[in-house]
Amino acid sequence: MSKSPNFIAAALLACALVAPALAQQKADARGGPRYHIGRAPTADEIRGWDIDVRPDGQGLPEGKGTVAQGEKLFMDNCSTCHGEFGEGNGRWPVLAGGKGSLTSDNPVKTVGSYWPYASTVFDYVRHAMPYGNAESFSVDEYYALVAYVLYLNDVVTDQNFELTNKNLATLKMPNEQGFVMDDRATSERSFWQKDPCMKDCIAPVKITGRAAVIDVTPEDGKDGKPRGVE
Amino acid sequence: MSKMDSPRKSRRSFLAAGAGVAASVLAKPALAGAGNPANQPPNVPEWSKSLGEGVAVRPYGKPSKFEKEVIRRDVEWLTASRESSVSFTPLHELEGIITPNGLCFERHHGGIAEIDPADHRLMIHGLVERPLILTLDELKRYPRVNRIHFMECAANSGMEWRGAQLNGCQFTHGMIHCVQYTGVSLRTLLEEAGVKTNGKWLLVEGADAAAMDRSLPIEKALDDCIIAYKMNGEALYPEQGYPMRLVVPGWQGNLWVKWLRRIKVGDQPWHTREETSKYTDLLPNGKARRFTWSMDAKSVITSPSPQAPIKHGKGFTIVSGLAWSGNGKVKRVDVSLDGGRNWWPARLDGPVLDKALTRFYYEFDWNGEPLLLQSRVQDETGYVQPSKAELRKIRGVNSIYHNNGIQTWHVQANGEVENVEVA
Numbered sequence: 001m002s003k004s005p006n007f008i009a010a011a012l013l014a015c016a017l018v019a020p021a022l023a024q025q026k027a028d029a030r031g032g033p034r035y036h037i038g039r040a041p042t043a044d045e046i047r048g049w050d051i052d053v054r055p056d057g058q059g060l061p062e063g064k065g066t067v068a069q070g071e072k073l074f075m076d077n078c079s080t081c082h083g084e085f086g087e088g089n090g091r092w093p094v095l096a097g098g099k100g101s102l103t104s105d106n107p108v109k110t111v112g113s114y115w116p117y118a119s120t121v122f123d124y125v126r127h128a129m130p131y132g133n134a135e136s137f138s139v140d141e142y143y144a145l146v147a148y149v150l151y152l153n154d155v156v157t158d159q160n161f162e163l164t165n166k167n168l169a170t171l172k173m174p175n176e177q178g179f180v181m182d183d184r185a186t187s188e189r190s191f192w193q194k195d196p197c198m199k200d201c202i203a204p205v206k207i208t209g210r211a212a213v214i215d216v217t218p219e220d221g222k223d224g225k226p227r228g229v230e
Numbered sequence: 231m232s233k234m235d236s237p238r239k240s241r242r243s244f245l246a247a248g249a250g251v252a253a254s255v256l257a258k259p260a261l262a263g264a265g266n267p268a269n270q271p272p273n274v275p276e277w278s279k280s281l282g283e284g285v286a287v288r289p290y291g292k293p294s295k296f297e298k299e300v301i302r303r304d305v306e307w308l309t310a311s312r313e314s315s316v317s318f319t320p321l322h323e324l325e326g327i328i329t330p331n332g333l334c335f336e337r338h339h340g341g342i343a344e345i346d347p348a349d350h351r352l353m354i355h356g357l358v359e360r361p362l363i364l365t366l367d368e369l370k371r372y373p374r375v376n377r378i379h380f381m382e383c384a385a386n387s388g389m390e391w392r393g394a395q396l397n398g399c400q401f402t403h404g405m406i407h408c409v410q411y412t413g414v415s416l417r418t419l420l421e422e423a424g425v426k427t428n429g430k431w432l433l434v435e436g437a438d439a440a441a442m443d444r445s446l447p448i449e450k451a452l453d454d455c456i457i458a459y460k461m462n463g464e465a466l467y468p469e470q471g472y473p474m475r476l477v478v479p480g481w482q483g484n485l486w487v488k489w490l491r492r493i494k495v496g497d498q499p500w501h502t503r504e505e506t507s508k509y510t511d512l513l514p515n516g517k518a519r520r521f522t523w524s525m526d527a528k529s530v531i532t533s534p535s536p537q538a539p540i541k542h543g544k545g546f547t548i549v550s551g552l553a554w555s556g557n558g559k560v561k562r563v564d565v566s567l568d569g570g571r572n573w574w575p576a577r578l579d580g581p582v583l584d585k586a587l588t589r590f591y592y593e594f595d596w597n598g599e600p601l602l603l604q605s606r607v608q609d610e611t612g613y614v615q616p617s618k619a620e621l622r623k624i625r626g627v628n629s630i631y632h633n634n635g636i637q638t639w640h641v642q643a644n645g646e647v648e649n650v651e652v653a
Contacts, residue, residue: 052433111507
């Protein structure tokens with residue numbers, strides 16, 4: 001049981017806080033053989049690709065945009081998939097709403113109901129949006145879009161609110177405290193067993209559910225016959 | 231992969247209404263697959279009398295045209311578009327532990343990036359002594375490693391949390407593949423760049439239109455991760471990240487960033503979209519587990535299964551299946567014919583490798599009575615694959631990810647097989 005990588009992963013994280021263990025690990029990462037293959041990127045090359053953003057604001061580019069500016073951009077570029085109010089169209093992601101739904105039968109995970117950090121919105125939207133035309137907006141436009149998405153989620157409430165590289169990291173998201181570290185190693189201890197049961201382990205069972213009742217399996221061809229029963 | 235509530239499309243007749251039809255077909259096995267008698271003994275078949283195609287007519291080989299059903303398939307209702315969707319590996323048609331490259335399931339977030347390797351660059355920067363930019367050719371000059379590992383989407387079986395839903399292990403378990411990767415140990419490159427003492431996390435990022443980014447702890451990066459450019463001996467397929475991808479053995483597939491373009495070393499995780507809005511496991515109390523990287527031990531019987539019914543009737547029958555664990559090697563697999571009441575040891579055959587698929591068999595004389603087939607793996611850490619009920623007791627049904635519960639196939643007297651739940 002102690003060999004479980006679940007435990008190891010947890011232990012490693014713990015290790016990260018322990019200076020001697022960490023120093024050892026880092027020494028290893030610096031002390032290996034060198035091959036002198038490749039070159040150093042220029043500052044310009046790094047600048048072009050270095051677009052990630054962290055919850056503490058590290059990585060945010062200088063810029064600004066208001067909710068109102070973002071609303072127009074959103075209507076023109078995003079609402080077809082996400083809906084004008086972030087309610088989502090078809091199977092495209094719902095961006096807003098879902099408050100109080102996480103313990104329900106139908107959790108709706110939106111920026112407001114689920115995402116712990118505003119930085120994630122900026123990081124993701126700049127990486128991947130607009131869908132099919134990624135990284136095509138200016139930095140200010142991305143600030144405006146993120147401001148509007150936060151507005152849709154009541155994280156900011158003023159239409160004139162201006163999101164900037166200075167204030168983004170100060171915004172608190174409703175579900176920031178909603179996450180815990182992976183605890184499978186302790187919460188699921190019962191799954192580690194010395195000798196799994198082999199005989200008369202449970203009472204005789206009955207069928208309680210059938211895929212054929214829900215019946216959403218893709219079919220082959222027009223007659224819908226799966227292979228093997230031709 | 232978060233679409234748990236499927237539309238109630240009730241259009242299929244095979245199992246619901248077609249039991250009688252199917253039974254009548256199965257009652258005539260000589261006709262099913264009878265083929266053309268002119269090509270069978272005592273006659274000499276046409277292909278024995280005339281010349282076939284010569285060498286290099288098929289310069290890059292393809293499977294026999296009679297195997298055209300052996301393909302990846304998607305589930306249309308699952309996602310809004312094919313560019314951000316998943317296709318599934320036809321596990322029921324495969325044997326051994328290696329997945330052919332053309333059948334490895336796909337998961338894209340912005341479509342398949344078609345990248346000219348001459349233009350592709352891998353950049354390593356951040357908290358390092360010597361930032362690096364590498365071409366594919368330069369990457370190939372570093373010492374190489376070859377390792378066989380499974381790669382499983384954390385949402386594999388995710389559609390089954392609330393109950394049996396899809397008839398076929400291609401769809402219930404097909405978000406997994408296992409290939410031999412060739413590439414450079416990530417540790418080698420991090421040593422070349424020289425990670426600073428405060429470097430604790432990596433941001434790994436892809437070059438496709440999703441530019442997916444994930445945070446990876448440095449301990450895992452230095453342990454067994456690979457930047458791979460070959461799979462099963464040939465170049466990565468575009469849908470698998472050509473020209474290079476990250477390999478993170480035993481950990482959820484989302485971390486195995488395809489079309490890898492950038493590695494940034496930092497001192498904290500980034501909490502990207504993929505590790506907050508997705509790939510966090512929502513529990514019944516409304517809290518969600520984060521950084522649930524490793525894939526727990528799991529197994530599935532690939533044949534017989536709904537797409538691979540028993541066509542031979544009663545008699546000697548081979549149960550074939552796959553087992554794996556993100557925690558290490560498979561130690562044992564047991565098979566039940568009665569829904570988990572009694573278990574029999576299965577036979578592991580072929581290599582049993584660390585964080586790789588393992589093939590198992592259970593051979594028995596089927597008396598033609600209905601079965602409730604299950605498999606249960608135990609890995610070398612002692613972890614035993616739980617029943618779905620045990621799993622739901624702890625996780626509820628909203629976690630989407632990491633559904634490694636025991637699968638039940640109902641083998642009917644006529645040989646048809648259905649995905650069911652038992653209690």
